[in-house]
Amino acid sequence: QVQLVESGGGVVQPGESLRLSCAASGFTLSNFAMHWVRQAPGHRPQWVASVRFDGTTEYYADSVKGRLTISRDIARNSLYLQMKSLIAEDTAVYYCAKGKSPYADTFSSAFDSWGWGTLVTVSS
Amino acid sequence: EILLTQSPATLSLSPGERATLSCRATQSVSNSLAWYQQKPGQSPRLLIYDASNRATGIPDRFSGSGSGTDFTLSISSLEPEDFALYYCHQHKKWPLTFGGGTNVEIK
Numbered sequence: 001q002v003q004l005v006e007s008g009g010g011v012v013q014p015g016e017s018l019r020l021s022c023a024a025s026g027f028t029l030s031n032f033a034m035h036w037v038r039q040a041p042g043h044r045p046q047w048v049a050s051v052r053f054d055g056t057t058e059y060y061a062d063s064v065k066g067r068l069t070i071s072r073d074i075a076r077n078s079l080y081l082q083m084k085s086l087i088a089e090d091t092a093v094y095y096c097a098k099g100k101s102p103y104a105d106t107f108s109s110a111f112d113s114w115g116w117g118t119l120v121t122v123s124s
Numbered sequence: 125e126i127l128l129t130q131s132p133a134t135l136s137l138s139p140g141e142r143a144t145l146s147c148r149a150t151q152s153v154s155n156s157l158a159w160y161q162q163k164p165g166q167s168p169r170l171l172i173y174d175a176s177n178r179a180t181g182i183p184d185r186f187s188g189s190g191s192g193t194d195f196t197l198s199i200s201s202l203e204p205e206d207f208a209l210y211y212c213h214q215h216k217k218w219p220l221t222f223g224g225g226t227n228v229e230i231k
Binding site: 035059100 | 156158160166167168169170173174179180211213215216217218219220221222223224225
């Protein structure tokens with residue numbers, strides 16, 4: 001069955017960098033759009049970034065553009081989120097999520113599987 | 125940006141009662157609307173996709189309806205495990221957005 005396992009979260013100071021990983025199993029990463037969604041404590045989920053199923057296009061929320069980069073390693077069936085110039089507002093649980101439909105446009109389907117998340121805390 | 129407004133913020137009901145949750149968008153999202161359930165300490169779980177289709181393994185007491193700007197999630201008869209937070213989510217237009225949530229609590 002589909003499983004997504006995030007790792008790499010932790011406590012960092014403002015301005016520092018962090019790299020999150022999401023190990024996928026039970027499906028082939030290259031067939032599905034993949035997404036990062038974050039959720040600050042007590043807040044609604046917030047979409048962060050997406051990558052098209054074929055890896056040709058990335059999309060970012062305005063609040064993270066230029067600071068966060070989504071990527072993937074097909075051989076390792078893994079998704080990544082490189083985070084730099086972190087600010088306090090980036091503090092959240094970060095989830096990776098899988099698009100529901102294979103070979104579909106990036107925003108054409110809901111997120112049918114989510115990982116358990118990894119907590120990123122940005123604090124001085 | 126498409127804003128999603130969910131109402132009510134809190135719904136206090138007893139097991140066995142019917143729950144009706146609303147999600148309204150500031151512009152049409154066609155049927156690109158999903159509903160998720162989230163329990164404390166857990167990640168969101170997909171319940172409904174494309175406004176009215178139940179995701180795999182979701183009981184038929186959950187149903188979704190609507191299109192355009194107005195959507196409804198209904199739970200026909202609440203089970204103890206249904207008391208949770210529910211979010212709607214539009215994936216029609218960038219940036220993708222989520223509603224503020226409805227907390228279904230035990231009365």
